[in-house]
Each structure stands twice: as C-alpha cells, then as structure tokens.
Amino acid sequence: MIQMPSYKLTYFNGKGRAELTRLLFNAADVDFTDNRIDYYNDWPDLKPHMPNNQLPVLEIDGKYQLPQSLTIARYIARLYGMAGKDLFSEAWADYIVETFDDLHVEFGKTLNEKDEQKKAKLTRTFRETILPRFLNNMEKTLKTNCGGEGYFVGDSLTWADLQAYHILDITTYDTPEILKDYPKLEGLKRRIENLPRIAEYLQTRPSSKI
Numbered sequence: 001m002i003q004m005p006s007y008k009l010t011y012f013n014g015k016g017r018a019e020l021t022r023l024l025f026n027a028a029d030v031d032f033t034d035n036r037i038d039y040y041n042d043w044p045d046l047k048p049h050m051p052n053n054q055l056p057v058l059e060i061d062g063k064y065q066l067p068q069s070l071t072i073a074r075y076i077a078r079l080y081g082m083a084g085k086d087l088f089s090e091a092w093a094d095y096i097v098e099t100f101d102d103l104h105v106e107f108g109k110t111l112n113e114k115d116e117q118k119k120a121k122l123t124r125t126f127r128e129t130i131l132p133r134f135l136n137n138m139e140k141t142l143k144t145n146c147g148g149e150g151y152f153v154g155d156s157l158t159w160a161d162l163q164a165y166h167i168l169d170i171t172t173y174d175t176p177e178i179l180k181d182y183p184k185l186e187g188l189k190r191r192i193e194n195l196p197r198i199a200e201y202l203q204t205r206p207s208s209k210i
C-alpha cells in the first residue's frame with residue numbers, strides 16, 4: 001500500500017500567504033493539517049524554530065520544514081498535476097502566479113500603513129490606478145490564451161487559476177463591482193468558486209477578509 005505523505009501547514013488565522021496552498025490541497029482532495037496559530041499567543045515561541053522565522057511553513061512527514069509561500073504552493077501544484085503540462089506551460093503558470101503575487105504585495109502596502117490619512121490615500125491609489133492596471137493586463141492574457149472560457153493555462157485547472165481566484169477575492173472583497181469591467185476574470189473567479197471541492201472548502205473555511 002502506498003503511504004500518503006503527511007502535511008502540516010502552519011500559518012496565521014487568515015487567507016494571506018497560506019490560502020493558495022490550502023486551495024491546492026482542497027482542489028487535489030489531499031488531507032492536510034491546517035494549523036492556524038495565534039500571532040500574539042503562539043507565534044513568539046514558534047518563530048525561532050521556523051526556517052526563515054516567518055510563516056507559512058509546510059511540514060512534510062514531520063521531517064522537513066519547507067518555507068516560502070510560493071515554493072510550497074509550486075511543490076504541491078507539481079506533485080498533484082496542477083503546475084502545467086510541459087515546461088512552457090509551467091513557465092506561463094509561474095508568470096500568472098508571480099504577477100498576482102506582485103498585486104498581493106501592492107495590496108499589502110495599503111493594509112500595513114498605520115497613519116489613517118496615508119492609508120486612505122494609498123487605498124485610493126490602489127483601487128483607482130494599481131488594481132485596474134493589473135486587472136487589464138490579466139484580462140487580456142486570459143482572453144488571448146484560452147478564449148476566456150477556460151483557464152489561464154491550457155484547458156485544465158492549474159495553480160495559476162487558484163492564485164488568480166485568491167488574489168481577486170482579497171483585493172476586491174469590499175468592492176466586488178470592480179470585476180464587472182473584467183468579464184473574463186469575473187467568469188474565471190465564478191468558475192473556480194463553483195468547482196465542487198473548492199465550493200465545499202469555501203463554505204467551511206474560517207471567515208476572513210484577507
């Protein structure tokens with residue numbers, strides 16, 4: 001009998017940099033321990049024991065601790081056939097994942113700002129300039145590559161689609177109407193939400209905006 005590896009994904013109780021891997025595990029129907037820790041109570045003691053002193057970290061078979069959110073997600077995507085079917089498809093999926101990661105970083109700047117006035121200005125610039133630029137580019141890419149009816153890479157689900165779903169979810173959480181201007185992206189988001197395993201996960205995951 002083939003023994004399945006055991007996985008423990010440790011992160012804080014939010015979507016953030018762990019959600020892509022959670023979505024991948026669910027899409028692949030692979031069991032994992034979703035270890036959500038508390039920043040104030042648990043993290044100070046755990047931090048020195050994590051490879052880069054940051055989260056997420058994926059523990060495999062209790063032996064290896066793998067850090068870096070995109071490294072973890074790419075590894076799981078490759079293992080379960082969601083990284084692209086050939087080298088070029090893998091590169092194309094990486095391009096989509098990294099572009100949405102850049103958008104995630106820009107979004108993070110609006111969240112981390114403590115000064116209320118600066119935060120309001122950053123948020124306005126994000127919504128009016130940065131987000132539309134990224135969404136325009138990704139809408140065009142989605143149109144060119146699959147006619148807008150399928151996925152970002154070829155004709156099957158890859159980690160690029162799950163990353164797109166996750167980043168669209170958090171960056172337009174308060175302003176979902178923005179997506180009306182990007183029908184291909186809106187359609188993709190809806191398709192991902194309706195995949196049976198993903199739909200089940202979305203119904204049961206702890207609720208959080210980001």
Ligand SMILES: N[C@@H](CCC(=O)N[C@@H](CS)C(=O)NCC(=O)O)C(=O)O
Pocket residue numbers: 016017047053054055056067068069070
């Ligand atoms: N490039 C890393 C960044 C990881 C990162 O910034 N983790 C943050 C949470 S999103 C963290 O661990 N913060 C707590 C700390 O640094 O003490 C990745 O993608 O995993």
